[in-house]
Amino acid sequence: MFQNLSITLNSSQNYSLTQPWLQLGPRVPLRNRPVTRISCVSTRPKRKSVPINDKSEAEELVRVIMRNTSGKEPFLKTLNKYVRVVRTEHCFLLFEELGRSDKWLECLEVFRWMQKQRWYVADNGVYSKLISVMGKKGQTRTAMWLFSEMRNSGCRPDTSVYNALITAHLHTRDKAKALEKALAYFEKMKGIELCKPSIVTYNILLRAFAQARNVERVNALFKDLDESIISPDIYTYNGVMDAYGKNGMIREMESVLSSMKRNQCKPDIITFNLLIDSYGKKQEFNKMEQVFKSLLRSKERPTLPTFNSMIINYGKARLREKAEDAFKKMKDMGYTPSFITCESLIMMYGFCDCVSKAREIFDGMVQTGKEMKVSTLNAMLDAYCMNGLPMEANMLFESAKGIGIIPNSSTYKLLYKAYTKANTKELLQKLLKRMDRDGIVPNKRFFLDALGAFGSSPASAKSARTTTVVSSLQDSAQT
Numbered sequence: 001m002f003q004n005l006s007i008t009l010n011s012s013q014n015y016s017l018t019q020p021w022l023q024l025g026p027r028v029p030l031r032n033r034p035v036t037r038i039s040c041v042s043t044r045p046k047r048k049s050v051p052i053n054d055k056s057e058a059e060e061l062v063r064v065i066m067r068n069t070s071g072k073e074p075f076l077k078t079l080n081k082y083v084r085v086v087r088t089e090h091c092f093l094l095f096e097e098l099g100r101s102d103k104w105l106e107c108l109e110v111f112r113w114m115q116k117q118r119w120y121v122a123d124n125g126v127y128s129k130l131i132s133v134m135g136k137k138g139q140t141r142t143a144m145w146l147f148s149e150m151r152n153s154g155c156r157p158d159t160s161v162y163n164a165l166i167t168a169h170l171h172t173r174d175k176a177k178a179l180e181k182a183l184a185y186f187e188k189m190k191g192i193e194l195c196k197p198s199i200v201t202y203n204i205l206l207r208a209f210a211q212a213r214n215v216e217r218v219n220a221l222f223k224d225l226d227e228s229i230i231s232p233d234i235y236t237y238n239g240v241m242d243a244y245g246k247n248g249m250i251r252e253m254e255s256v257l258s259s260m261k262r263n264q265c266k267p268d269i270i271t272f273n274l275l276i277d278s279y280g281k282k283q284e285f286n287k288m289e290q291v292f293k294s295l296l297r298s299k300e301r302p303t304l305p306t307f308n309s310m311i312i313n314y315g316k317a318r319l320r321e322k323a324e325d326a327f328k329k330m331k332d333m334g335y336t337p338s339f340i341t342c343e344s345l346i347m348m349y350g351f352c353d354c355v356s357k358a359r360e361i362f363d364g365m366v367q368t369g370k371e372m373k374v375s376t377l378n379a380m381l382d383a384y385c386m387n388g389l390p391m392e393a394n395m396l397f398e399s400a401k402g403i404g405i406i407p408n409s410s411t412y413k414l415l416y417k418a419y420t421k422a423n424t425k426e427l428l429q430k431l432l433k434r435m436d437r438d439g440i441v442p443n444k445r446f447f448l449d450a451l452g453a454f455g456s457s458p459a460s461a462k463s464a465r466t467t468t469v470v471s472s473l474q475d476s477a478q479t
Contacts, residue, residue: 061085062093075106079113087119092129099133107133108142122153128164135168143168159198162189166201170208179212199230203239210243215252222259232263238270245278253278269300276306280313285322288313304335308344315348323348339365343379350383355392358383366403377405378414385418393418394427412440 061082068078079086091114098107111130114120127150134143147165151157162185169181182205189195202225209217218240225232237260244253257275260267272295279288288310295302307330314323327345330337337345342361349358362380366372377400384393397415400407412435419427435442 058089058093062090062097065090065094066097075109076113079110083117088114088123088126091126095129095133099136102137104134104137104139104142122150122155124150124155124158124161127155128160131161131164131168135164135171138171138173140168140172157192157195159189159195159201162195163198163200163204166204170204175212179208179214179217182208197228197230199233199236202230202232203236206236207239207243210240210252211247213247213249215249218252232265234265234268234271237265238268238274241271241278242274245274245281248278248282250278250282250284267298267300269295269303269306272298272300273303273305273309277309277313280309283313283317285314285317285319302330302333302335304330304338304341307335308338308341311341311348312344315344315351318352320348320352320354323352339373339376343376346376346379346383350379350386353387355383355387355389372403372405374405374408374411377407378411381411381414381418385414385422388422390419390422390424390427394430407438409440412442416442 065078065082065086068081091110094110095107098104098110107130111126114126127146131143131146134140134146143165147157147161150161166182166185169178169185172178186197186201186205189197189201202221206218206221209221222232225236237256240256241253241260244250244256253275260271272291275291276288276295279285279291292302292306292310295306307326310326311323314320314326323345327337327341330341342365345361346358349355349361358380362376365376377396381393381396384390384396393415397407397411400411412431415431416428419431
């Protein structure tokens with residue numbers, strides 16, 4: 001079905017395709033769908049939209065509170081200082097900031113503080129936001145407690161609360177059990193008038209089952225959606241295609257793309273980028289390049305992730321000239337390379353056995369004087385290691401702090417795997433001592449990953465290295 005793809009431009013559309021896999025139509029934005037809001041207190045006045053100036057003032061106040069609580073004084077003490085001005089909108093912003101900082105306990109402190117204020121009225125939005133934050137941090141039990149707390153406070157759950165609860169369960173490690181729970185909530189929602197599944201509910205479940213490679217369940221959900229009064233949107237298709245694409249399930253991804261076309265949903269830049277990345281990872285470069293040409297003919301414009309993906313995927317296939325052409329095209333279109341672009345180029349040259357070119361880019365980034373990221377260091381170390389240069393990698397690692405980069409656990413794991421594969425016992429022992437000095441405590445997963453680093457090595461060398469890793473694993477278990 002997807003052989004001999006041909007892309008042509010049509011005067012009545014941005015583009016016209018002879019194959020269904022990228023012949024797409026207009027979309028219905030998610031923001032245009034009707035939203036039902038259930039208030040816990042019927043006499044509560046309708047919340048007005050916050051003016052832009054007020055919103056910026058709220059954000060500034062939250063920044064001040066966050067600065068004052070960065071290890072200097074207890075969170076509640078700071079909140080009490082601003083008790084006369086802090087309101088619900090500030091607390092929402094605090095939940096977001098604290099969630100990003102992994103300070104979920106402080107979120108609960110803010111919530112308890114809110115409940116003691118005279119202006120506080122139990123609201124589904126507050127609970128939904130907190131359940132969402134707890135879910136993202138893997139605190140499923142706390143999310144469930146908040147759900148019970150919400151009902152005890154007199155609030156009636158609505159669709160947004162159940163969506164947050166489903167998402168919270170999907171963040172747990174036991175994915176099979178999580179999907180089972182999510183489906184149970186989904187079926188329960190259908191039987192509650194105020195909690196009917198929305199397109200957001202379907203999008204959450206469709207993406208989750210696509211990530212789990214459960215094609216049968218994805219098809220069943222699409223059928224259920226088709227029979228409902230809800231129409232899929234661009235987020236529906238992008239989420240499912242992205243999940244399939246990341247799992248290398250190209251045929252399933254293209255099937256969803258055909259469904260997108262039948263429902264006259266027009267692609268956006270996210271659609272183009274995920275197709276380019278998915279085809280690139282599978283090294284189906286003809287399709288990747290045709291999608292890129294179609295993107296150039298559309299009303300959308302490429303973004304940096306478009307070019308970054310092409311550069312790294314060409315590099316993995318050792319197609320250096322094509323990768324450099326993609327970079328040149330990016331510059332010709334007026335784009336400024338980001339640090340991710342530079343990391344993609346470093347990795348590309350590493351794959352193409354051009355370590356000196358990779359080091360040129362790395363040194364150029366250092367010379368700019370901008371703050372260097374540990375991911376950039378890791379990219380350069382990986383380029384050295386994949387080309388059998390562990391000594392050079394060690395020299396760079398030793399000088400990292402001098403250029404303002406603090407290695408993290410991923411740096412140590414990368415080097416441990418590389419030194420194990422190269423059977424450099426001296427470097428391994430030196431690395432372990434450095435880990436101990438820097439307070440990096442390896443777990444079993446750390447060493448098990450290292451065991452997989454030399455699966456294709458000769459038997460004799462593999463045996464010696466396995467002994468080294470297992471010995472390290474035993475030492476770690478004893479400590």
